[in-house]
Amino acid sequence: MPKKALESLTESMFYVLMAFSVAECCGAEAAQFAAARTGGALRLGPATLYTILAKFLEVGYLTETSVDGRKRTYAITAAGRDAYAAELRRLRRIVADAEAAAALPYAAKPLPEGGGAHGAAALAPVPLP
Amino acid sequence: MARLRWRPFPCPDYDLEGTESWLQAMAAKGWLLRESFAGLAGFTQGAPDAVRYRLNATRGSVLDGDWAAPDGEEKALSAAAGWHYVCARGKFFIYACDDAAAPELHTDPAVQALQLERLRRDAWASVGSGLFFAAIYPLLWLPGKIWRIFAALPQYLSGLVLVSAIGLTVALCRAFYLWGLSRRLRGGQAPVRGARQRRRGRRLQGLQAMETMVLLLFVAALFARRGVPTAQPLPEYTDPLPFATLADLAGGGTVEWEPEDRYIHNTVTVSHTLTAPAVYELEQHAAVRQEGQPVLSGGLYVDYYETRWEWLAKGVARDLRADWLQGEHAERLLLPGIDETWLTPGPYRQLLLRRGCRVMSVTFFTAGEQGPTMDDALPVFVERFLAG
Numbered sequence: 001m002p003k004k005a006l007e008s009l010t011e012s013m014f015y016v017l018m019a020f021s022v023a024e025c026c027g028a029e030a031a032q033f034a035a036a037r038t039g040g041a042l043r044l045g046p047a048t049l050y051t052i053l054a055k056f057l058e059v060g061y062l063t064e065t066s067v068d069g070r071k072r073t074y075a076i077t078a079a080g081r082d083a084y085a086a087e088l089r090r091l092r093r094i095v096a097d098a099e100a101a102a103a104l105p106y107a108a109k110p111l112p113e114g115g116g117a118h119g120a121a122a123l124a125p126v127p128l129p
Numbered sequence: 130m131a132r133l134r135w136r137p138f139p140c141p142d143y144d145l146e147g148t149e150s151w152l153q154a155m156a157a158k159g160w161l162l163r164e165s166f167a168g169l170a171g172f173t174q175g176a177p178d179a180v181r182y183r184l185n186a187t188r189g190s191v192l193d194g195d196w197a198a199p200d201g202e203e204k205a206l207s208a209a210a211g212w213h214y215v216c217a218r219g220k221f222f223i224y225a226c227d228d229a230a231a232p233e234l235h236t237d238p239a240v241q242a243l244q245l246e247r248l249r250r251d252a253w254a255s256v257g258s259g260l261f262f263a264a265i266y267p268l269l270w271l272p273g274k275i276w277r278i279f280a281a282l283p284q285y286l287s288g289l290v291l292v293s294a295i296g297l298t299v300a301l302c303r304a305f306y307l308w309g310l311s312r313r314l315r316g317g318q319a320p321v322r323g324a325r326q327r328r329r330g331r332r333l334q335g336l337q338a339m340e341t342m343v344l345l346l347f348v349a350a351l352f353a354r355r356g357v358p359t360a361q362p363l364p365e366y367t368d369p370l371p372f373a374t375l376a377d378l379a380g381g382g383t384v385e386w387e388p389e390d391r392y393i394h395n396t397v398t399v400s401h402t403l404t405a406p407a408v409y410e411l412e413q414h415a416a417v418r419q420e421g422q423p424v425l426s427g428g429l430y431v432d433y434y435e436t437r438w439e440w441l442a443k444g445v446a447r448d449l450r451a452d453w454l455q456g457e458h459a460e461r462l463l464l465p466g467i468d469e470t471w472l473t474p475g476p477y478r479q480l481l482l483r484r485g486c487r488v489m490s491v492t493f494f495t496a497g498e499q500g501p502t503m504d505d506a507l508p509v510f511v512e513r514f515l516a517g
Contacts, residue, residue, distance in 0.1 A: 012237040027206055045236035046206040047185045047224075051244040052237075070201035 006059055009087045012044055016052050017061065017084045020076040024065055027053050027072070056080065133163060133171035140330025141337050142219025143248065143303050145184045145310065147330020150322040152182035152223070162225065165218040183212070183234040184221040186244045198222070207234070220248055233319075242314035249311055252304035259297040273452030276444030280405040280436050287403055288347035295340040302333055358400035363413060366397050370409065371517025372431055372489055378506045379417035379425040386415050394428075404441060409433040417500075425500030430492040439486050446483045449490040466515055478503035482514050489514055 009017065015034035019025060022033070030053075031044040044052075053074065056062040061080030066073045076084070140147030152162055152170075156178050164171035187197055199207075199222050204214050211231030212224045224234055235241040282290065310320065364386065376384050386395055394414040401407060409431065416426040432449065436442045446469055450459065459481070462470040469483040480491040480503065491510055493503055 010237050010239045012240055027202065028209060031206075043232045043236060045233045046203070046210040046212060047183070047234040047244070048237045048240045050203050050206055051235075051240050055240075055243055070205040072202050 006055070006061075006083070009083065011042065012048055013052050013056075014084075014087055014091075015042055016044070016049070016056070017076065017080060017087075020062060020074060021081065021084050024073055024075040026074070131173040131175075133173060134160070135166075135169045135171050137334075138165075138168055138170050138218070139327065139334050141299075141303070141333050142221060143252070143307060144326075144330045144333055145221070146320045146322055146326040147333070148184055148218070148221075148223075149182050149320065150324070150326045151330065152225075153180065153322065154327065156180035156182070156225075162215050162223065165216040165223065170218075178227055179229065181226045181233075182215075183224050183226075184218075185224060185234060186248055187217070187220050187222060210234075220251075235319075238314040238317055238319055241320075242311040245307060245311050245314070249304070249307045252300065252307050255300040256297070256304045259293070259300050263293060263297055273448045276441060276448045277432075277434075277452075280402065280434050280441055280445050281400065281408045282402055282404070288343055292340060292344045292347060295336065295343060299333075299336055299340055302336065306333070358398050358408075360396035360398045360410075363395040363397050363411070368399075370397070370411070371407070371435075371487075371513075372409070372411075372433055372491075373506075373509045373513040374411070375413055375415050375417055375425060375427065375429050377513060378429075378493070378501055378509055379419065382417040382419040382424060384415050384417055404438075405434050405436045407433070407435040425495060426497065427493065427495035427500055431489060433489045434487070436486045436488070442483055442486045442488050445488045446481060449481055449488065464511060467511065470511075472503070472507070480507065480510060482511065484514065487514070487517070 006013070012034070015037065016030050018037070019030035019033035025033070027049050031049050034042045034044055053062065057064065057074070059079070060077055061083055062074040063077050064072055065075045138148065139151055142148070155162070155170075155172065159175050159177040160172040161175050161178070161180065162170055162182065163173050185199075187199075197217050199214055203222075207214060207224055211228040212226045212234055215223045215225050217223065226234070235244075314320070364384075374384075376382060394412055396412050398410040399407070411429065411431040411433070413429040414427075416423050418424065434442065434445050436445060450471060459471040459473045459479075462472055464470045467482055467484050469481065471481040473479045477492055477494045480489075480493070482489045482491075489510075493506055495501070
């Protein structure tokens, strides 16, 4: 029985899950995918990679589909897709908030309590894509 | 393969930063790690090199030890990234990398913290079980015995108590170290390696070495049976006793034992502990004759403690009252020269006396109508106790 889902995903975890959301693959291929998507900015250390794989198997985000010698292939599960989608929504919200904030004129004074003219009242919720 | 030179690890196995720092410093001097066995690191001598060593927590069960090895996938992924597996130590696999351009073994501190989760849980479980046996278990199961055990604990068992205390301290150090490290990792900080970590590791290792040493001394004392009190047959015991026996209660005479009781129900155990210079346990079942006539036939049980401190004697007296006088409505008597006197009713009357650091509990009974009652015997017990 899978253990409790992870509370949040780190950048490394997110990219690994992203790799498996595209196709079934092995750990090394997932690491290559992450490095390629980030232009080499995210290089997954081997211990980080197999800790993530082990954790994802434990919580039921991945399932092992085949073993060929030392190479193991994994596929994302429905729980994994849900976790990936939830994290994606969270990141989109952050980006949308940041873009909305960037569109506001800069005020030199610190924000009063509640955000003032630039706070929650002034910012209409940004519809998520 | 070149001859191995063995050196003890200067840090406990869980001290990831200390161990990594030490191994890197050794490699910089030309000593390259090859094997690990029972707290020893096997090195071969080579050219000084900038080798990175990293510890990676095992995924096996808590029972996995040095003999465990990483699985094929783990080895293959590490090798592809420039890291090779060297050996296992405790619950960690040790990897090495001499390629400065290779990525770190762990590139995400938060994921490394996740990997240490089980070790952290195990460490706190050790603290919990240690606390249970050190504090909760005695409170639950040993009421009426704690002070007596403390006073009468044979010296070799004192070693075991010391081992347990050091063991609990070691467990706490391990739990707090892993907790602190995980907290830093979750905050995005990578492990720190340097001279400071090596020094801290040595202190932790010193504590573990002390635990092992005391444990070995305890085992040696156990095999040598040093400090283990043994019951001696009362008929052959010639040293004076600091309390009254059946002969004293009868006012003198010849003590006779049933042949089958001579060495079984007539014994005295004398011990000297760190907290009590003299502890006596006496069991006597006999008849006393004067001029050929039986004057007393009965039994006597005495527990006598002479402790180093009065507070301990008070504790022992409390224990004896809670245990021996359990369920009895003991009556407190005020006798000159005695700090505490308690006497229970019933056919097997029990007496408790305490004066300063000395405590004595007595159970005395006679067979049939022969001999004095406890009321008759009380002044004799008190007189001998005061004189003792």
